[in-house]
Amino acid sequence: MRHPVLRFLHKRKYEVLLIALIQHLFIGILFIRISLYSELLWAVNFIVLGTSSVGVFIEKGRFKNILLHTMFIVVLCLSIGMPIVRDIKFFYPLLGLTYVMFFSFIFLEVLHFLLKPSYINLDIIVAAACGYFLLIEISVFLMMSIYCLDAHSFKGVSVTSMPATYFDFIYFCSVSFTGAGSGDILPDTHFTKLLTAFLGIAGQFYTVMLVGLLISKFSSKSSAG
Secondary structure (H helix, E strand, O other), rough: OOOHHHHHHHHHHHHHHHHHHHHHHHEEEEEHOHHHHHHHHHHHHHHHHHHHHHHHHHHOOOHHHHHHHHHHHHHHHHHOHHHHHHHOOOOHHHHHHHHHHHHHHHHHHHHHHOOOOOOOOHHHHHHHHHHHHHHHHHHHHHHHHHHHHOOOOOEOOOOOHHHHHHHHHHHHHHHHHHHHOOOOOOOOOHHHHHHHHHHHHHHHHHHHHHHHHHEEEEEEEEEEE
């Protein structure tokens, strides 16, 4: 018999993942001092998020679970080791790209779930929200990796600490996805300008596609009823 915790994670997988994504992105609201977040919660925050993703992959096959756990362990080790090796030049770009791969893997599984059934229920709606926040996560760490490689790729980003940079990119990617950009953080190379434009379009496309998908599923459910 499956462990009660695994049963819960499987039954409430998208609700748990959504809560974990929101806290991972926006828990900084609770901290007046950013250094406290870096010292106390960076690795713990990722452990919560990584654990919450387990439910999405239960009954998805051994290969996917091995791949998920391997990526989780790699990113967790890098996160825990950050205070020790953060002065190595390519550490933060490497950390960012591993986060991108980890979140992309989860996003593809969520997207597969959204496209598959012809019905609509709470899981579909919550999974749709998870997909949106996963796209923001992917964008944040992709932009951070680029910024760590080239400090001139963006203007207006805080350089006081890595968590401050992380929070700035959460803000930047969120407002870019919603089309509510305020102009205080700007891409400053042709590559980051085009990438920002592409990610903004991708966010809008996901929203439009999602609305159409939900309407289609709801219509199918109404017709069947």
